[in-house]
Amino acid sequence: DAGITQSPRHKVTETGTPVTLRCHQTENHRYMYWYRQDPGHGLRLIHYSYGVKDTDKGEVSDGYSVSRSKTEDFLLTLESATSSQTSVYFCAISESRTEIYEQYFGPGTRLTVT
Amino acid sequence: AQKITQTQPGMFVQEKEAVTLDCTYDTSDQSYGLFWYKQPSSGEMIFLIYQGSYDEQNATEGRYSLNFQKARKSANLVISASQLGDSAMYFCAMRSKTGNQFYFGTGTSLTVIP
Numbered sequence: 001d002a003g004i005t006q007s008p009r010h011k012v013t014e015t016g017t018p019v020t021l022r023c024h025q026t027e028n029h030r031y032m033y034w035y036r037q038d039p040g041h042g043l044r045l046i047h048y049s050y051g052v053k054d055t056d057k058g059e060v061s062d063g064y065s066v067s068r069s070k071t072e073d074f075l076l077t078l079e080s081a082t083s084s085q086t087s088v089y090f091c092a093i094s095e096s097r098t099e100i101y102e103q104y105f106g107p108g109t110r111l112t113v114t
Numbered sequence: 115a116q117k118i119t120q121t122q123p124g125m126f127v128q129e130k131e132a133v134t135l136d137c138t139y140d141t142s143d144q145s146y147g148l149f150w151y152k153q154p155s156s157g158e159m160i161f162l163i164y165q166g167s168y169d170e171q172n173a174t175e176g177r178y179s180l181n182f183q184k185a186r187k188s189a190n191l192v193i194s195a196s197q198l199g200d201s202a203m204y205f206c207a208m209r210s211k212t213g214n215q216f217y218f219g220t221g222t223s224l225t226v227i228p
Contacts, residue, residue, distance in 0.1 A: 031214060042120075042205060042220040043159075050214050058215065090159065092216075101209055102149060103216055105159035 003027055004106040006091050012112045019078040021109050023091030025071075031094040032074040033103065034058075034066060036087040043090065049074055081113045116141050118206050120219035127196045128227050134181070135191040135222045137206030143167075146210050148189040150180065153203040153221070162204075165189060193224075201226045 003026030013019050023032060031050055035043040035058075045058030047066040055066050063085060065077045078085055091106040117140040127133035139148065150162040165173045165180045173180040181190040193200055206219040 033216070035218075040220060043207075043218040045215055045217075048214060056214070088157070092159075094216075101147060102161050102164055103207075104161065105151075108157050 004091060004093055004104060006089075006106040006109050008109060009107065010110045012114060013081050014114055015082060016080050019081050019111065019113075021076045021089055021091075021111070023074045023076070023106055025074075025093050027093060027095070027104075028071060029093040029095040029104075030071075032068065033092040033094070034064070034074065034076045035090045035092065036060065036085075037090060037108075038087050046076065046089075078111075081111075083113050085111065086113045087111060116143075116208060116210060116215075116217045118208055118217050118219035120206055120222050122222045123220075124223045124225070126225050126227055127193075127200075129198060130195055132192060132194045133196055133224065135193070135204050135206075135224065137189045137191065137219060139187050139189060139206075139208050141187075141208065141210065143210045146208055148180070148182070149207040149209070149216075150178070150189075150191045151205045151207060152200075153205065154199075155202070159205075163191070196226045198226050198228060200224060 007022045033048040034046040044060045049055045049068040067075045089109045092103040094103045119138045146167045148165045152160045163175045163178045165182045177194045179192045203221045205221045209216045
């Protein structure tokens, strides 16, 4: 199994509070991704990173920011959480050294905004 | 724009029978990769199988095979000899070789009936 951890695994927070989710990898993979999963929508990309301090927006980036100061850590921040951000958040990693580029996923973080 | 379509929200299959899960995609890229992931009720995302756009043969991994029809832009997953443990959500995904993003379908929920 790829070495990907997410913390926290579960979080309940109130509307308007800041929240930071952490993704940590031990695989030294170049690419890291944050997705949210909601019923009827599958997985939607929030932000991704293609190296330290190199990040780009995905299709649902509004209300989220990211940072990657080390290869192994990718942080997702909700500056002011809203109820629409209640979701399951998945981190994923990928590496361009192989032809396939498959993604490996973390266990997910269930976030509830009340 | 890249898009993945899975038109079967739910499927049922008898144990030991084969089942096909549909996936169509839309891309203007010449080089891309197609993936299938399994998500059991426990929530983790498990990589199943990969097909490259230039691969001439359909990919196979154990009981999983990918029926790739490039002209029709379809990449259907075939599961042979279904087992109760195959009951899960299945997601089709695509990655453009020129980009860093993955695009996911909305998923198909498969239930294997004893």
